[in-house]
Amino acid sequence: MYSEEVRNFGFVNQAIPAGLNIVDELNALKKKKNAVILAHYYVADDVQDVADFVGDSLALSQRAAETNADIILFAGVHFMAETAKILSPNKKVLLPDLTAGCSLADSCPAPDFEAFLKNYPNHTVISYVNTTAAVKALSHIICTSSNAKQIVQSIPVEKPIVFGPDSNLGNWISRETGREMVIWDGACHVHNEFSLERILALKNQNPDAKLISHPECQKPILEVSDFVGSTAMLIKYSYTDNSEKYIVATEPGVLHEMRKHSPNKTFIPAPGEDANCACSECQFMKRHTLEKVYNCLKFELPEIDLDENLSRKALKPIQRMLDISAKLGL
Numbered sequence: 001m002y003s004e005e006v007r008n009f010g011f012v013n014q015a016i017p018a019g020l021n022i023v024d025e026l027n028a029l030k031k032k033k034n035a036v037i038l039a040h041y042y043v044a045d046d047v048q049d050v051a052d053f054v055g056d057s058l059a060l061s062q063r064a065a066e067t068n069a070d071i072i073l074f075a076g077v078h079f080m081a082e083t084a085k086i087l088s089p090n091k092k093v094l095l096p097d098l099t100a101g102c103s104l105a106d107s108c109p110a111p112d113f114e115a116f117l118k119n120y121p122n123h124t125v126i127s128y129v130n131t132t133a134a135v136k137a138l139s140h141i142i143c144t145s146s147n148a149k150q151i152v153q154s155i156p157v158e159k160p161i162v163f164g165p166d167s168n169l170g171n172w173i174s175r176e177t178g179r180e181m182v183i184w185d186g187a188c189h190v191h192n193e194f195s196l197e198r199i200l201a202l203k204n205q206n207p208d209a210k211l212i213s214h215p216e217c218q219k220p221i222l223e224v225s226d227f228v229g230s231t232a233m234l235i236k237y238s239y240t241d242n243s244e245k246y247i248v249a250t251e252p253g254v255l256h257e258m259r260k261h262s263p264n265k266t267f268i269p270a271p272g273e274d275a276n277c278a279c280s281e282c283q284f285m286k287r288h289t290l291e292k293v294y295n296c297l298k299f300e301l302p303e304i305d306l307d308e309n310l311s312r313k314a315l316k317p318i319q320r321m322l323d324i325s326a327k328l329g330l
């Protein structure tokens, strides 16, 4: 049995033997171990390319719930791998870099959220999937940006709602549905940092480009957008819409999938406040390199480990989300 330190970090940065073809080796390992690689659209292009399935948060949780694999290697952030473990407690769930957290999930610590909820005893608590298992366990129902509108609308109008933790998404849903909600004041460091001024300048230079944005962006950016939607919705819009050029206000990893669908269209990543930094990249998603993915599957470490009692509590609100999404065909 490995020590906790080794289990968490021991093999991640192990040197890869010279000349090894990582992609071929990964394919062989997947077969031998009956493993599946799930990746979010925000991870690096070469990691997306070795995945069996690439999706947004909703699609990934649906896949994690239905796979027959013995091992799920999750190329995404910690809460996503944790959700996969909650949905498949008997499977081994691996995360190539355990430090791949999420600033949005961090903006809502469970003890603070629990104290906050004491002020709203009769409310239905809807939490975004970008939360820890402990916050999910305090919630009645989970949502992602692909189904948040429908999940809010599924709650009877007379029932007051607490929505957390993303305030930009919560306020956007509130404007879209006309439902007033108590909203936790959290944000994602990527989507919250886009610069309206620099986006407008880019629009001026590219008058033929449409601005498409994720609802985790701030209100002024959403107001000037031609389309607002989850990661999967933005991708779909980019190939079903008839424009040739788009300014994309979400994590630029999605451009890989957009370009696959529309190789002749132009996609411009929206700029953040600081011209000299890659602030619009999610530093957590980008922690997974191909080398780490290989070492992770080879050594089956680091593994997601979750308290069974907490896992059972967190499962209920996730299952409610999946049931509603299936009923609505989402």
Ligand code: 13P
Residues within 6 Å of the ligand: 055, 056, 057, 058, 130, 144, 145, 146, 188, 216, 230, 231, 232
């Ligand atoms: P979606 O995958 O639901 O679009 O969420 C975006 C995100 O920030 C994931 O961390």
Ligand code: SF4
Residues within 6 Å of the ligand: 042, 077, 101, 102, 103, 104, 105, 130, 188, 189, 190, 191, 251, 282, 283, 284, 285
């Ligand atoms: Fe979290 Fe933002 Fe990264 Fe998504 S993009 S994983 S919300 S930090």
